[in-house]
Amino acid sequence: METALSVLVGLFFAVAIYLLLSKHTIRILLGVALLGNAVNLLIFTAGRVLRETPPIIPDGLYTPPVPVANPLPQALILTAIVISFSFFAFLLVLAYRAYQDIGTDDTDEMRLAEPEGDRLPPLGY
Amino acid sequence: MAGAASPHADLASAMVLQPVAAADWLVVAPVVIPIVFGAALLMFRKETQQHMVVSIIAFALLLLADAALLWRVIEHGPIVMTMGRWLPPFGITFQADVLGAGLATVAGLVAFAAVLFSFRDIDTTGRRYGFYTFFLLMMAGVHGAFLTGDIFNLYVWFEVLLISSFGLLVLGSEHEQIDGAVKYAFLNLVATTLFLIAVGLLYGAFGTLNMADLAGKIAAAKGQAPVMTLATLFLFAFAMKAAAFPVNFWLPASYHTPRIIVSALFAGLLTKVGIYALLRVLVMLFPVERDMLAIVIAWVAAFTMVLGILGALAQSDIRRAVGFVVVSGIGVMLAGLALGSELGLTAAILYALHSMIAMTAVYMLVGLMAEAGGSVSLHSLAGLYRAHPFMAALALVLFFAVAGLPPFSGVWPKVFVVKASLDVGAWWLAFAVLLTGLLTTITLGRVFALAFWRNHAEEPATMVPGDPITWKTYAPVVLLTAAVVFIGFYPQPVLDVAHAAARTILFSSGYVNAVLPAGGGA
């Protein structure tokens, strides 16, 4: 199971990085969304895949009697999902505004902050 | 009910049972204060008249809490508090040692100066948009990152400060800001995602996220886990946050676009959080791997320094030039990290403290220069010495400090870095530091010569000069400059803090014992 999931994680990363390398913000945005999911799957896989037994210790015992699912990776993933969701919402709005304001989604043409042909400083006075 | 304790279980092995002293609350106070005040300001967003008063109170309280925390940590050793009574490594630990508390105190000072400066720079629209809320939440993130003892929690605080910094960056929604924000947002997101990947793999390998627990487990895992891979991933992720050479291009692309006060805060605080994380993780958790990576870090440091300042030399926009100067300062701190000796780490921490104060002050000063001279371009800024002699004096002090010239605060860490490099025979690193100092002097000296000494510019200024500059406007810059002068002439107290901080991460047993009193994890 871990092997299959690892391959899937690798695939996710490959696709995400391919999209991130594009120069259009909308594709980069899709890459970001995939990257977030790739990381979530990675944490899930790295935290060991176990049977769906709830991690509840019965009264009178100190340790669970059977192997239980590890709740911590799920908590981590939940946090990561919330964060990547809010990030994605922000980036979506930002990319949309950038498209409206600058009139392009091509990052090569986004040169407002760093204009091309900026002069060198004066050499004397 | 769920909260009732099971009568059979022995809670002493899993929970904190003794009551918590009120003084221990100092460790969470610097995080809780900005969150509570930020939430309050968010509730009363429209009452823009009250924002100033409330935020002055909030930042004064924050600075007090920071100072009290630092004092207590120096006097009584590290403070630990674990959320929700669970014993470490189960609960999320907050841990203040000299490194975290020292950086937090300087961050508090810088933030206090920034809030005084912001009254001029941020108008009613900015306040309605939530400048002070974002600012407070960003401070919560910065303090959380400095004080947490849990590596996943560190990731969460990174995200908190990143999301608030987005809000600050697009304040005003000008075209340039949107352009800068796109680059800043996407690249920083990739950096934090890399950090998260490293944390996920770290958890998979060691089954714990508590830093004190990790320090022991990583040291014990000889060849059992892909430790070198993890260390390299952390180095890459944090180097990107700190703007180290091959992955630093987001910084000069975005730092000059927002309001000047926002640039000042970013330059003072955000990259230093990356440096802090590098110091904490690489020196404390991965000491062996840091040794192996030292040569890589050293070359990265040299390139960051020299290429950063060469970038500054080529800019005619002062704000952009200062952005590159920030990058080159990161290189000096990385050089200290690469050396890894007690002296080298002391120098890195001292430089971080100095740079937080000095870079914030320089950005504020650039803002004042732009208002007084009506431009940020070296082509059209002139005659400021005649019009504002006091500003020229401040500029001279700050430029000396940033370039590392005596007698101001920048000189000490640079002396230590050079000394530490020569101690291990890394003459080329020492040369890079000195060359950077020379080039910084040329860059900033030219700014001074053109903007202050020159009487007539070749082109007229483009912007309308702002309100007249009064002593109130100078107050925050004077406050920070005073700190720079103080550290320059009497470095002993700050040096002691930096030295103690270097020792806490280099010899981490004190830290580990404070978190896990029994001496071992679960």
Add this chain to the structure above:
Amino acid sequence: MRTIIFRSVAPYLTSLMVLFSLFVLLRGHNEPGGGFIGGLIAASAFAIYGIACGVSPVRRAMYFHPMAIAGFGLFVAAMAGLASLFVGVPFMTGLWVEPEFFGVTLALSTPMVFDIGVYLVVVGSITSIALALEEREDD
């Protein structure tokens, strides 16, 4: 989207969803549910109302600005953690009181207060984003 059927159903749908979100919020301590998911349900309820009837009726119906609600939620959540200051236990420790009303034991706790804070943060922030996006479509 402004069909007569959708517009007449939307208010009832919205109120039902908000009610359901409160149910999900309150059962969250021991069963699936909680503040985050409850807040998402409530936020989507307001989004539906906005799609059906326009943005300004939603703003009027919510009375407070969504961001103010989010701020209040953050404040409540922080206060839930601070309650442990007065009992001498670490920050964010769960504290329980179980008062009896007419023979029914009611379990009240700081985790519940924290969850209510989370609920309000999510409702406020997601609704304000959704309304901002819907508003732009109207122009």
